[in-house]
Amino acid sequence: MALRTIRILGDPVLGKVCKEVKEVNDKITELIDDMLETMYEANGVGLAAPQVGILKRIVVMDVGEGPIVMINPQILETSGEQIGDEGCLSYPGKAGQVTRPNYVKARFQDEDMEWCEIEGTELLARCICHELDHLDGHMYTEKVEGPIHDVKYEEEE
Ligand code: NI
Numbered sequence: 001m002a003l004r005t006i007r008i009l010g011d012p013v014l015g016k017v018c019k020e021v022k023e024v025n026d027k028i029t030e031l032i033d034d035m036l037e038t039m040y041e042a043n044g045v046g047l048a049a050p051q052v053g054i055l056k057r058i059v060v061m062d063v064g065e066g067p068i069v070m071i072n073p074q075i076l077e078t079s080g081e082q083i084g085d086e087g088c089l090s091y092p093g094k095a096g097q098v099t100r101p102n103y104v105k106a107r108f109q110d111e112d113m114e115w116c117e118i119e120g121t122e123l124l125a126r127c128i129c130h131e132l133d134h135l136d137g138h139m140y141t142e143k144v145e146g147p148i149h150d151v152k153y154e155e156e157e
Pocket of ligand 1: 087088089090130131134
């Protein structure tokens with residue numbers, strides 16, 4: 001496993017549409033391991049492959065309930081609405097208010113390329129929407145309502 005460099009807003013790779021993953025080979029497995037390590041090291045709750053410069057439809061997430069790896073994810077259903085602050089590892093130290101669905105149902109392929117479904121509310125729903133947007137070249141900053149503000153992180157105890 002190795003840490004990868006997180007691309008920062010303004011890097012053209014963050015504006016590109018990612019390609020479907022056809023098979024999970026050793027290179028993809030290594031990428032997924034590296035993405036998880038990079039996300040945890042940065043104290044993030046989600047990371048998409050283009051954020052480490054790879055234009056493939058892969059995201060990793062952990063909203064506090066263990067790692068989730070999604071390959072070729074697609075949103076099937078959404079409902080409700082939540083308004084809250086959102087940040088991104090590609091725009092460190094900043095956050096802004098974004099409206100997202102409060103419930104999301106999605107499907108994705110796992111590391112055996114089997115189709116799975118996931119349902120989430122609140123933070124997980126927000127995270128799924130945010131990470132999937134990255135796969136189509138979109139950042140939350142395009143959806144922000146009002147000003148983007150600085151975030152001060154508390155010291156870890
Ligand atoms: Ni992001």
